[in-house]
Amino acid sequence: MYEAVAAYPAGDSTVSRQARTAADYGYDGIVVRTRNATFDADAISNRYGIEVVGGIEVDAADPESAAGAVGNHRSECPVLLVRGGTNALNRYAVETDRIDVLTRPMAGDGEFNHVLARAAKTHRVHVEFDLGPVLRRSGGPRVQALQGLRKLRELVEQYDAPFVVSVNADSHRQLRAPRELQAVGEQIGFTADQITAGLEAWGEIVARNRGRADERFIEPGVRRGRYEP
Amino acid sequence: MSPDIIMKHLPKHIRPRWRYLAVAIEAAPDADIDRGAFQRALWYAAGNLLGDVGSADADLTVFGFEFDAGVGEAIVRTRRGETDAARAALACIDRVDDTQIGLVVRGISGTVRACEESYLGDGRPNLTEDSVAFADDQRSAICRDDVAEISLPEGFVAATELDFH
Numbered sequence: 001m002y003e004a005v006a007a008y009p010a011g012d013s014t015v016s017r018q019a020r021t022a023a024d025y026g027y028d029g030i031v032v033r034t035r036n037a038t039f040d041a042d043a044i045s046n047r048y049g050i051e052v053v054g055g056i057e058v059d060a061a062d063p064e065s066a067a068g069a070v071g072n073h074r075s076e077c078p079v080l081l082v083r084g085g086t087n088a089l090n091r092y093a094v095e096t097d098r099i100d101v102l103t104r105p106m107a108g109d110g111e112f113n114h115v116l117a118r119a120a121k122t123h124r125v126h127v128e129f130d131l132g133p134v135l136r137r138s139g140g141p142r143v144q145a146l147q148g149l150r151k152l153r154e155l156v157e158q159y160d161a162p163f164v165v166s167v168n169a170d171s172h173r174q175l176r177a178p179r180e181l182q183a184v185g186e187q188i189g190f191t192a193d194q195i196t197a198g199l200e201a202w203g204e205i206v207a208r209n210r211g212r213a214d215e216r217f218i219e220p221g222v223r224r225g226r227y228e229p
Numbered sequence: 230m231s232p233d234i235i236m237k238h239l240p241k242h243i244r245p246r247w248r249y250l251a252v253a254i255e256a257a258p259d260a261d262i263d264r265g266a267f268q269r270a271l272w273y274a275a276g277n278l279l280g281d282v283g284s285a286d287a288d289l290t291v292f293g294f295e296f297d298a299g300v301g302e303a304i305v306r307t308r309r310g311e312t313d314a315a316r317a318a319l320a321c322i323d324r325v326d327d328t329q330i331g332l333v334v335r336g337i338s339g340t341v342r343a344c345e346e347s348y349l350g351d352g353r354p355n356l357t358e359d360s361v362a363f364a365d366d367q368r369s370a371i372c373r374d375d376v377a378e379i380s381l382p383e384g385f386v387a388a389t390e391l392d393f394h
Binding site for chain 2: 008013016017020021024025040043044134136138142172174176177179180181183184186187
């Protein structure tokens with residue numbers, strides 16, 4: 001199971017501290033959302049026994065600037081995320097094959113519907129269930145976040161769209177263990193299996209994109225064989 | 230005035246069955262958290278997540294509590310069969326008295342003693358103040374084992390030895 005975290009300078013903890021805590025909590029790996037975080041993935045992996053994968057979370061105001069960032073950064077990272085939160089950005093993200101994950105689709109004014117859910121399935125863009133507000137907010141904002149999660153869950157279940165689960169931790173203290181997330185998920189209407197699948201999906205994205213970066217990869221379903229010159 | 234009637238305690242087979250959750254807590258090294266504050270945060274989290282009914286069913290009580298130098302341990306009692314709800318309520322504790330805390334359930338036992346013996350008691354943390362090289366400068370830091378809270382102008386950054394260079 002993987003978790004996707006922000007790290008210093010965007011968060012309060014460095015990548016290695018996030019990794020140490022995640023390893024302690026039983027995760028197999030973390031995806032770093034912060035582009036300008038510096039870290040030595042091999043050193044962390046040797047020390048704490050957890051895989052660290054560099055990712056980039058594109059935070060753009062509109063689809064045009066997001067498209068520019070996606071074009072610039074796609075080749076340099078195994079996991080490319082685009083932060084949603086407006087209808088235009090959500091729509092753009094789920095219709096772009098090169099994007100792996102649409103994060104926080106229901107934040108702010110963002111909405112999600114059956115058209116976007118179908119597009120997410122077609123283009124294999126994972127939709128993120130952001131459990132952060134459930135764990136860290138209270139009152140009205142939390143109720144709204146729960147409503148958003150419920151709507152998103154119903155659509156994702158109906159159209160079988162791919163999804164990931166994360167708590168969007170800025171600090172290692174905001175991380176929670178998989179068992180805890182399953183327990184919270186069950187309280188708010190998910191099944192424990194859905195939460196597990198959402199955490200494992202990060203690892204599947206990493207494996208898929210590593211396979212694509214392999215020089216034997218030609219196109220989906222086609223690989224250079226053993227006997228090719 | 231009539232004397233207080235002393236209630237006879239319940240026979241053993243109708244007493245509620247309890248489960249004890251071993252919880253490890255982590256906060257900033259200068260944080261000061263006591264049992265009462267943690268209990269309030271737990272009730273608040275349970276009330277908000279599970280509602281009055283679920284909160285009453287889970288019947289969460291902080292039994293043991295130790296906190297020193299940024300790390301701590303707690304034993305939280307809940308009714309048998311409510312451990313998942315208890316776990317969920319614990320996960321929703323983000324802050325205790327405005328101090329952000331991280332926590333994880335290390336395990337669940339049927340008795341306090343088994344809980345302590347199996348899951349808790351890593352010994353007292355050893356804090357040292359040190360000067361470390363981080364982000365192109367020497368910074369003061371509070372170190373514990375292989376982790377450090379480094380003081381930067383914008384606030385503390387949580388790091389590990391691997392970040393010093």
